[in-house]
Amino acid sequence: MVAHLLSLKWRLLLNGFRRSPGQLVGIIIGSLYALGVVAVLVFALFILRWAPLDVAAAAVTLGGAAAMLGWSLVPLVASAADLTLDPARFTTSAIPARELLAGLALAGFIGLPGIATAMVSLATVFTWSRSFAAAFGALVGAAMGALTCVVLSKVVTTATASLASSRRFKDISSIVFIVPLMLLGPIFAGVVSGVSESASFLIDLSEVVSWTPLGAAWSLGADLAAGNLLASLAKFLVAALTLAVLFGAWHFLLQRALVTPPYAGSTARKGGRLGLFRALPAHPAGAVAARALYYWLRDPRYAGSLVVVPLLPVLLIFPVGQSGTSAPLLVLGPLTAFLLAWSISADVSYDSTAFALHLASGVRGVHDRLGRALACLSFALPVTLIFTVGSVAMAAQWELLPGMLGLAIGVLLSGLGLSSVVSARYTVAVPLPGESPFKKPPGNVAQTIAVQLIGMLVLTLLVLPEAAILVWQLVSGTGVAGWINLLLGTVLGSVLFVVGISLGGRWLDARGPELFAELSANR
Amino acid sequence: MTDQGSAFPPHSAQPSGDPAPQGPRQIGAPQADARRGDARQGDARLPEPLPENAHVPALALRGVAKRFGGKIAVDGISLDVPVGSFYGVVGPNGAGKTTTLSMATGLLRPDFGTAHVHGVDVWAHPLEAKRLMGILPDGVRLFDRLSGEQLVTYAGLLRGMDRDVVRSRVADLLAALDLQQDAGTMVVDYSAGMTKKIALASALIHAPKLLVLDEPFESVDPISAANIRSILDSYVASGGTVIVSSHVMDLVQRMCDHVAIVAAGRVLASGRTEEVRAGSSLEERFVQLVGGGHRAGGLEWLRTS
Numbered sequence: 001m002v003a004h005l006l007s008l009k010w011r012l013l014l015n016g017f018r019r020s021p022g023q024l025v026g027i028i029i030g031s032l033y034a035l036g037v038v039a040v041l042v043f044a045l046f047i048l049r050w051a052p053l054d055v056a057a058a059a060v061t062l063g064g065a066a067a068m069l070g071w072s073l074v075p076l077v078a079s080a081a082d083l084t085l086d087p088a089r090f091t092t093s094a095i096p097a098r099e100l101l102a103g104l105a106l107a108g109f110i111g112l113p114g115i116a117t118a119m120v121s122l123a124t125v126f127t128w129s130r131s132f133a134a135a136f137g138a139l140v141g142a143a144m145g146a147l148t149c150v151v152l153s154k155v156v157t158t159a160t161a162s163l164a165s166s167r168r169f170k171d172i173s174s175i176v177f178i179v180p181l182m183l184l185g186p187i188f189a190g191v192v193s194g195v196s197e198s199a200s201f202l203i204d205l206s207e208v209v210s211w212t213p214l215g216a217a218w219s220l221g222a223d224l225a226a227g228n229l230l231a232s233l234a235k236f237l238v239a240a241l242t243l244a245v246l247f248g249a250w251h252f253l254l255q256r257a258l259v260t261p262p263y264a265g266s267t268a269r270k271g272g273r274l275g276l277f278r279a280l281p282a283h284p285a286g287a288v289a290a291r292a293l294y295y296w297l298r299d300p301r302y303a304g305s306l307v308v309v310p311l312l313p314v315l316l317i318f319p320v321g322q323s324g325t326s327a328p329l330l331v332l333g334p335l336t337a338f339l340l341a342w343s344i345s346a347d348v349s350y351d352s353t354a355f356a357l358h359l360a361s362g363v364r365g366v367h368d369r370l371g372r373a374l375a376c377l378s379f380a381l382p383v384t385l386i387f388t389v390g391s392v393a394m395a396a397q398w399e400l401l402p403g404m405l406g407l408a409i410g411v412l413l414s415g416l417g418l419s420s421v422v423s424a425r426y427t428v429a430v431p432l433p434g435e436s437p438f439k440k441p442p443g444n445v446a447q448t449i450a451v452q453l454i455g456m457l458v459l460t461l462l463v464l465p466e467a468a469i470l471v472w473q474l475v476s477g478t479g480v481a482g483w484i485n486l487l488l489g490t491v492l493g494s495v496l497f498v499v500g501i502s503l504g505g506r507w508l509d510a511r512g513p514e515l516f517a518e519l520s521a522n523r
Numbered sequence: 524m525t526d527q528g529s530a531f532p533p534h535s536a537q538p539s540g541d542p543a544p545q546g547p548r549q550i551g552a553p554q555a556d557a558r559r560g561d562a563r564q565g566d567a568r569l570p571e572p573l574p575e576n577a578h579v580p581a582l583a584l585r586g587v588a589k590r591f592g593g594k595i596a597v598d599g600i601s602l603d604v605p606v607g608s609f610y611g612v613v614g615p616n617g618a619g620k621t622t623t624l625s626m627a628t629g630l631l632r633p634d635f636g637t638a639h640v641h642g643v644d645v646w647a648h649p650l651e652a653k654r655l656m657g658i659l660p661d662g663v664r665l666f667d668r669l670s671g672e673q674l675v676t677y678a679g680l681l682r683g684m685d686r687d688v689v690r691s692r693v694a695d696l697l698a699a700l701d702l703q704q705d706a707g708t709m710v711v712d713y714s715a716g717m718t719k720k721i722a723l724a725s726a727l728i729h730a731p732k733l734l735v736l737d738e739p740f741e742s743v744d745p746i747s748a749a750n751i752r753s754i755l756d757s758y759v760a761s762g763g764t765v766i767v768s769s770h771v772m773d774l775v776q777r778m779c780d781h782v783a784i785v786a787a788g789r790v791l792a793s794g795r796t797e798e799v800r801a802g803s804s805l806e807e808r809f810v811q812l813v814g815g816g817h818r819a820g821g822l823e824w825l826r827t828s
Contacts, residue, residue, distance in 0.1 A: 269705065269706070269707035269708045270703070270707050273670070273672075273707055274673060274676055274690075275673070277673055277680065282680055282684075282685065282686035282689075283680070283683070284680065284681050284682075284683055286680070287676075287680035288681070290677075291669065291677055294668060294669060294673070295666075351666075352664050353663040354664040354665055354666045354667070356630060356658075356660050356663045356664075357665070357666065357677075357678060357681065357725065358681065359629065359630055360628065360629070360630065360656075360658040360660070360726075361653065361681040362629075362649060362650040362682070363681050363682075433667065433668075434667075434711065513629065513631055514632065516630060516631075
């Protein structure tokens with residue numbers, strides 16, 4: 001039975017490669033990325049072979065503990081738990097629990113994160129190949145540690161299965177997860193500087209962690225290398241006990257999950273709250289704008305990009321603090337304008353087959369386009385203006401303000417026009433409604449990449465005039481150039497906005513059914 | 524493929540309000556002479572735009588065909604749906620029901636053939652045709668991050684309706700469909716039956732003359748189904764036309780006054796329900812026409828006694 005489960009998982013993994021060439025490209029890119037990370041870590045562990053004992057011990061122990069934390073937390077917040085072997089699917093198959101546990105645990109290693117963890121864990125054996133005993137201890141520790149990672153994540157996902165199946169939890173967790181992801185750079189840099197300043201603290205910390213369930217397995221090699229036989233025996237017991245307790249908990253949870261499927265309830269709400277549908281004009285374009293604004297707030301796929309916006313200044317201020325020059329900060333306004341404008345370039349793809357309502361109602365294409373663009377503009381314009389003024393103020397380069405405003409407004413309006421055309425013509429692979437924004441979307445990845453790249457290239461061409469004048473101002477220092485840019489950005493941007501809306505609208509009228517057919521294929 | 528309209532059989536081109544039985548002509552076996560008779564009728568109408576009079580069908584399909592890659596999903600279907608009829612389209616899974624209805628309602632462009640709604644060509648004048656139709660497509664998502672009330676309001680405003688009219692109709696529809704208690708709940712949190720009902724409300728908001736419902740009773744509980752049926756019955760009684768697709772034969776037999784049996788992308792029989800079933804039940808007639816059917820032997824080991 002264990003072999004059956006393993007071969008099933010292996011078959012599922014292989015079948016993932018047997019989709020369209022476009023998807024294959026996406027999978028290969030993902031695999032290469034994972035491979036790169038693994039290679040760096042393995043290389044680092046090889047180098048540690050010659051590092052001082054306490055440094056190597058701290059690195060391995062803390063790294064291992066971090067991996068365990070990751071395995072338990074990531075599936076929880078990303079809703080990205082690997083459910084291909086969801087225990088609920090075996091409810092009807094009458095598999096003995098013991099074999100199911102063993103099979104699912106081992107199958108957890110088949111897949112990118114599992115393989116990566118196993119490889120990196122095994123590399124610690126080389127780190128501790130300072131003596132035979134140490135290497136042996138590291139091998140045992142690596143096996144136990146990696147297995148603990150997998151079982152821990154299974155325990156967490158099984159325990160929270162009913163929680164995670166509630167829509168509200170999924171919505172919130174997938175948005176919250178974006179914050180640490182976005183701030184990865186600053187966090188990483190902070191950790192690096194912390195490490196270089198307080199190496200001795202980390203060594204002390206690893207001493208403590210090595211006695212906890214998180215670090216015990218990973219410190220076996222270090223203790224044996226240092227000759228602490230007694231300590232290593234005690235830590236082996238801690239690690240073994242951890243694994244046993246986790247298996248027991250998982251067994252219990254699985255038994256419960258097999259007989260009580262997850263249930264997600266919700267409460268009824270009376271009506272009477274039309275909100276934006278009452279506030280905006282009673283016109284097809286107004287209705288589309290109201291609907292789009294609700295989606296910006298309520299759909300995690302849209303709300304996720306809203307959460308990113310307030311983080312952008314943080315990301316840009318960070319390098320300023322590091323280097324002392326405020327130049328990068330000036331990018332903030334145009335960058336925000338670009339991100340927000342481009343975010344509706346996949347609007348129809350995000351609708352998925354719900355677009356049928358627009359098609360069936362005979363909404364005119366131009367109204368559809370206008371509503372979506374105005375919804376985005378209604379908050380993107382204030383944000384762009386505030387960010388531009390704010391960044392210029394922080395950089396204390398007031399003479400650049402009109403020119404920067406011109407560029408930012410130009411990027412925003414031209415971008416919205418371009419997005420209106422792109423989303424009327426091309427569908428791209430996006431997560432389906434109700435799925436996590438991080439979920440690998442079905443559909444044509446190759447077309448998605450092509451549309452994104454070419455679209456950004458075209459946008460660069462469209463805002464070239466504004467960019468050129470800004471450069472002219474920077475080079476020559478003429479203040480009047482800035483005012484020209486403000487005028488040009490507003491006028492040219494508005495023209496491109498209108499052209500984009502009407503062209504996109506015409507394409508939508510002509511190709512609505514074909515667009516819908518593409519959406520139906522992707523659902 | 525171009526002359527599908529003449530090559531394939533029968534539609535009962537029955538003028539509305541003509542209760543006289545058309546006899547077993549196109550009903551019995553859809554064979555040679557019946558085919559020729561009907562085909563001539565279809566051909567005569569094909570080139571001309573349908574004249575505006577009382578005998579214009581609510582929906583007229585002529586030789587509609589669609590191919591997906593190598594598979595022909597709809598193989599030249601011609602159908603007339605009389606005004607004021609309650610028309611059932613039945614067929615096995617994959618028969619082409621959804622594809623046909625999508626082409627009739629402007630969601631899927633046909634490779635060949637035409638569709639007219641009350642005389643308006645759906646593919647030449649889509650906006651005018653869509654004003655006459657209310658559609659409940661099957662297997663299509665809704666804008667489910669809106670509350671039920673907001674979704675129906677959205678459907679009304681999208682059609683350019685006046686806000687006050689929309690508001691009063693939304694209230695009426697929610698009351699009629701027994702959704703008032705959940706009017707403010709997001710559609711994503713609705714049960715399957717409630718989702719079907721809110722989609723039906725969105726299709727009814729503009730008071731269409733023709734209602735096209737793809738599998739309206741799938742995963743709907745009996746109470747909601749009875750609720751939907753009574754609304755549809757009174758809609759038909761007041762002069763509206765309803766087309767439903769289904770594979771619940773019993774339901775179609777009880778509910779619909781006209782029926783078309785579709786299989787493998789063609790119409791096998793069509794006409795008044797009692798004529799199509801010709802004495803037997805619709806289900807028996809369906810199995811007989813479509814073929815396949817019962818195979819009792821071969822599972823002897825399954826007997827437990």
